[in-house]
Amino acid sequence: MNFKGKARRLEDIDIPRVGARIGVGEDEIHAVLDVETNGRGFDAKGRPRMLFEPHVFWRELGKGPSRDLAERKGLAYPRWRRDYPSDSYPRLASAMSINEEAALRSASWGLGQIMGFNCVLAGYPSARAMVTDFLDDEERHLEAMVTFIASKKLDRFLRARDWKGFALGYNGRDFAANGYDRKLAAAFDKWQRIKDTPYTPGKIVTEPRISDVAFTVPGQTTSPPAGKKPGPGFGIGAVIAFLLAGAGVAITEWWESIKAAMGW
Numbered sequence: 001m002n003f004k005g006k007a008r009r010l011e012d013i014d015i016p017r018v019g020a021r022i023g024v025g026e027d028e029i030h031a032v033l034d035v036e037t038n039g040r041g042f043d044a045k046g047r048p049r050m051l052f053e054p055h056v057f058w059r060e061l062g063k064g065p066s067r068d069l070a071e072r073k074g075l076a077y078p079r080w081r082r083d084y085p086s087d088s089y090p091r092l093a094s095a096m097s098i099n100e101e102a103a104l105r106s107a108s109w110g111l112g113q114i115m116g117f118n119c120v121l122a123g124y125p126s127a128r129a130m131v132t133d134f135l136d137d138e139e140r141h142l143e144a145m146v147t148f149i150a151s152k153k154l155d156r157f158l159r160a161r162d163w164k165g166f167a168l169g170y171n172g173r174d175f176a177a178n179g180y181d182r183k184l185a186a187a188f189d190k191w192q193r194i195k196d197t198p199y200t201p202g203k204i205v206t207e208p209r210i211s212d213v214a215f216t217v218p219g220q221t222t223s224p225p226a227g228k229k230p231g232p233g234f235g236i237g238a239v240i241a242f243l244l245a246g247a248g249v250a251i252t253e254w255w256e257s258i259k260a261a262m263g264w
Helices: 014-022 026-037 054-061 065-072 089-096 100-105 127-134 138-151 155-160 163-171 180-192 236-246 251-262
Strands: 050-052 107-109 215-217 220-222
Touching: 014 026, 014 138, 014 155, 026 138, 026 155, 026 180, 050 089, 054 065, 054 100, 089 100, 100 107, 100 127, 107 127, 127 138, 138 155, 155 163, 163 180
Parallel strands: none
Antiparallel strands: 050 107, 215 220
């Protein structure tokens, strides 16, 4: 694997849309993303953000010659150490040469830093499948993170903004040592002061609406909703409304005449 894909960034609407699956707003999701990766799922080279954990590789390999080899190369040890290089990918590549799936399971991935061994809880049959799916778009990272949260039944803590309860389940029993819960609370408070992206769950627009197009008629101005770009051109409804308004014909009167003619 070369870990290179399209590396698309999240769209603003992705966060409230995906968060709605578990009944939380974008501020709660932003808080988790901020603490995990500062909201960036790809590194400067366009690869998924990743941190290889040798103590997890030790566990994933189990006893035997593979673990003995990994230990000799400094790729596996029995207990966690604060020993991270600036780039974990070379160490991951060496670990993959010993056992690819175990190596991928021993690293945290993407926006939400989902551990590879949690791939099934995140909706994938293997760590390789998860990592491969993460190469093209941060939206996939976010979907996997929310699926993992729901699988672990941590969504109730997020909805209640119980940062300690969420931190314990998401970050582990040592969460307090690095203030994970306090960081979540601070990030949430920050995003509470920032305007949310407008989103209505279940609302799908397949064609331009009159309100999507900016145009002026006598006595009336219609502009796109806040945060929405104008459509590529006038929808048919907008053209009819413009012509009727310009001719001095009220929309309601025109509609009533149509219904009468059709016998509705």
